[in-house]
Amino acid sequence: MRPILLALLTLLPLSFLGASKSLANDLVIDMTVNDTFSMKVAQVDIGQTITWLPKAKGHNIEFAKGPAGVTLPSKSKLSKQVSVKFTETGVYLYWCRPHKDTGMLGLVVVGNDVSNLSEIAKVKISRQSDSVLEALIASLN
Numbered sequence: 001m002r003p004i005l006l007a008l009l010t011l012l013p014l015s016f017l018g019a020s021k022s023l024a025n026d027l028v029i030d031m032t033v034n035d036t037f038s039m040k041v042a043q044v045d046i047g048q049t050i051t052w053l054p055k056a057k058g059h060n061i062e063f064a065k066g067p068a069g070v071t072l073p074s075k076s077k078l079s080k081q082v083s084v085k086f087t088e089t090g091v092y093l094y095w096c097r098p099h100k101d102t103g104m105l106g107l108v109v110v111g112n113d114v115s116n117l118s119e120i121a122k123v124k125i126s127r128q129s130d131s132v133l134e135a136l137i138a139s140l141n
Contacts, residue, residue, distance in 0.1 A: 026051065026083075029106070031059035035099045037106045041136055044086055046111050051083040052076070059096045059104075065123050066092040067116045089113035091140075093120050093133070100125055103132035107140070114140055 026049045030038035033056040042050055052061050057079045063072040067090030075097065076082035086092075089111035096104040107120070121137050124130060 028053060030055045031061075031096060031104075032056060035059075035096070035102060035104050037096075037104065039106070041107045041109065041139055043109045043112070046087060046089060047085065048110075049083050049085040050108065051081060053081055054079045058098055060098070061094055062097045062100075063092055063094045064105075065120055066090060067113075068119070086110045090116045091120050093123060095125070095129070101129055102126075103129050105129060105132060105136070107136050109140065 025045075027039070027042055027044060029042060029050060029052050031052055031054045032038060035056075037052075044050060060076045060078050060080070061073075061082050061084075062075040066072050067088055070088045070090065072092070073082075073084045078098070086108065090109075090113050092108040092110070094106055094108065105125070117137060117140065121133070123133065125133065
């Protein structure tokens with residue numbers, strides 16, 4: 001790249017280039033064509049946002065369990081991008097509703113707080129999903 005052009009680009013605000021500082025810490029998780037999430041256990045800080053992107057039709061996000069007293073986000077629509085900003089610490093269990101019984105589930109850990117992990121472990125889904133959940137929980141220990 002020519003030095004003058006490079007110098008001009010460094011003067012442009014990030015918003016002009018389609019980026020912003022607030023997005024730098026956000027996380028993106030793909031809902032894949034293989035009926036999986038690209039990240040099975042996400043660890044974020046309070047105030048961070050996770051965006052789930054459908055890379056195939058027929059997926060959504062539904063939160064099944066979270067910290068006591070926390071209102072869980074609403075179930076998303078099928079095949080639609082969804083973003084959730086996490087404001088309370090703890091572990092959140094979520095899944096893709098159409099594929100939850102085949103193990104398409106994940107965990108979000110906010111603020112390194114795993115104090116409600118035993119409650120997450122009590123959730124029963126299906127034989128296959130229960131073993132997936134056990135493996136996800138084991139990865140946190």
